[in-house]
Amino acid sequence: MAQRVTLQTIADHVGVSRMTVSNAFSKPDQLSAGLRRRILATADRLGYVGPDPAARALAKGTTGAVGIVLTSSLGYAFTDLVATRFLGAIAEELTPTGLALTLLPSTEGGGVSPARDVAMDGAFVYSCDPTSAALDYLVRRRLPLVHVDQQPTDSASCVNVDDRGGARSAARHLVDLGHRHIGLLMSGLHGPHGLIDPADITIDGHAAKERLLGWRDALDAAGIDPIVVRQPATDLDQARAGARLLLDRPDRPTAVLCFSDAIAETVFEVAEDLHIRVPAELSIVGFDDNPIATRLRPMLTTVRQDVEAKGRAAAAALTAAIADARSGIPHLPRRIVFPTELVVRESTAPPPARLSVTE
Amino acid sequence: MAQRVTLQTIADHVGVSRMTVSNAFSKPDQLSAGLRRRILATADRLGYVGPDPAARALAKGTTGAVGIVLTSSLGYAFTDLVATRFLGAIAEELTPTGLALTLLPSTEGGGVSPARDVAMDGAFVYSCDPTSAALDYLVRRRLPLVHVDQQPTDSASCVNVDDRGGARSAARHLVDLGHRHIGLLMSGLHGPHGLIDPADITIDGHAAKERLLGWRDALDAAGIDPIVVRQPATDLDQARAGARLLLDRPDRPTAVLCFSDAIAETVFEVAEDLHIRVPAELSIVGFDDNPIATRLRPMLTTVRQDVEAKGRAAAAALTAAIADARSGIPHLPRRIVFPTELVVRESTAPPPARLSVTE
DNA sequence: CTCGCGTCCTGTAGCGGTATAGACGGCCGT
DNA sequence: ACGGCCGTCTATACCGCTACAGGACGCGAG
Structure with a gap:
């Protein structure tokens, strides 16, 4: 195999020192234009692309x-x-x-x-x-x-x-609309899935923690105790199962706060399956203002972050x-x-009038 | 500033050669377990994380x-x-x-x-x-x-x-449905945009070229001369303008073949704006089988690639x-x-019956 | 007892560049 | 004519690590 072409190879061919060849590539102002042209030309002829990145990284201490x-x-x-x-x-x-x-x-x-x-x-x-x-x-x-x-x-x-502030205004929005029975839909790869005791939630990410805090800021202030479900983030079917856990129960919440718009989408799907009308019977709020938010019908109320x-x-x-x-x-x-900023669109409305609830 | 910790630093502390320390990290089977433990321990104590990646890259010739x-x-x-x-x-x-x-x-x-x-x-x-x-x-x-x-x-x-084969079956699908007036919607960052002479299309990518060839395989065979529009890929508004160019004209095609599902989506939007019913008045075929294909209503007929x-x-x-x-x-x-595989869904149908066309 | 071999460790010679200091000639001002 | 400075180019010393070729030692086999 042919010897590899290095600065030295070129230096030998041109008849200058290796340092000068190095400068031809890395510090053009350190040598005369004519010599530089000659060096670059022979370098090109020899198939030399440029100083070896690994060697340069070691010598200069930067990798690019x-x-x-x-x-x-x-x-x-x-x-x-x-x-x-x-x-x-x-x-x-x-x-x-x-x-x-x-x-x-x-x-x-x-x-x-x-x-x-x-x-x-x-x-x-x-x-x-x-x-x-x-x-x-x-x-x-x-x-x-x-x-x-x-x-x-x-x-x-x-x-x-400002995850917490955004979540807070999302929850407050629901409270202001009159919702009292609210579900929270979290997401996470690890940890417990399914119905969860809101007290001992071990949340993965910082954002999740903050959003949960924000929701509870507003919910606690209104004396509301949410139902919390945590669904896996990866598997779409499993995610839908999580949403179903929330919607397919006798005391179904009238509104759901979702950790993300992607999760909110699964709620849309499950609601459609279950013939639950959004937002008449169920309000849904997302988070992120993902492009899908405006593609959903009705368009998703969500919290925008840039x-x-x-x-x-x-x-x-x-x-x-x-x-x-x-x-x-x-x-x-x-x-x-x-x-963050609450973006109210079409997926939220006052809860349905409670017709036959004895209280 | 404290001297940087290298293999040599550790070697000096432990009282072995630098090479042995290197082996402790890179070739565990080259030294006794006890010594290795000692080396690793002092390395840890000295805050040494591992061999410097840049130096290792130069010496080994691999970067990871x-x-x-x-x-x-x-x-x-x-x-x-x-x-x-x-x-x-x-x-x-x-x-x-x-x-x-x-x-x-x-x-x-x-x-x-x-x-x-x-x-x-x-x-x-x-x-x-x-x-x-x-x-x-x-x-x-x-x-x-x-x-x-x-x-x-x-x-x-x-x-x-198999871009060409997929495109061919997509076009054939339209031909088989009875379409004779077909629009092609290409996409590209550079080059001419808007209405284009199908003869002299300079396409950017290989895939684009192949798909165009596939469409024309089937169209030529049926003696159909398509209308071709090329829209920029980046700007959504401009992209929609491209779609509009195709739909907002007297001799509007009855079907559109799109370079991608993302482009097909813009056609959906423009069709909705123009009150053109899909697929009754306009058939749309995409490419890729992007997840959005099944989110569109009606669901998009497209060519699947994995x-x-x-x-x-x-x-x-x-x-x-x-x-x-x-x-x-x-x-x-x-x-x-x-x-590739044609996936027929809901966005394609026979063209509307031609009521008052004199031919 | 000696040879051969495996285990464990060491010394040297790079890997292909760049930093830095300095050599050398010419041009300037005085 | 001379000192100083600038523009060019060179020599040397690393950057931190690994490949490779041993050396020392212990142990079983012949």
């Missing part, structure tokens, strides 16, 4: 890529429009900086854990299990980090949305953190919280 | 990450369910191998082009401009490559679906190519083509 750890199931994360729009916004914002985005599975594969073993200049931590080993590696590597939709930390920049802004802010925070780390400036972590 | 170049606009790619499901399948399939997936913008940013400057072990090329500089870099770097939805090459593995299988096959092909490259075996490129 940042990572992002997501929830355990990458496959699932990619079916969720909210997550993908966020990712897209990050990628888009990163493009002009020349940084690539590396998707890091939080699990180990073949004895290697990407969060520990892949070279990168910094990373995002996006709605991922705070106890995961991947996150721990990232922290111990002292990488510039930005947490998104995570429990805020002091040590790194955090980007969040995931694109979240992505852009996260990208900006990370590039800033990386720049500070390079220049040796002690980085001042940012704490960004985006507002 | 593979890249993927997508269409120019990463942000757009992430709003498309077909693309994201494909990405998800790749990521999922890669996870157990310990490989991370790096998203490579095909454009340059800040003087660096990730496809040239980011270290990786191989890469996917997914429905991206074959003349792009990014692709050229990848090829010149001699990286193991897998092309997906691209014009097949001899030099690398290719994964495709994007998840495509993703898994691509991942398998790339890991195989990388393994071969490592072992020095000359890699035998694979050529994989997945079948």
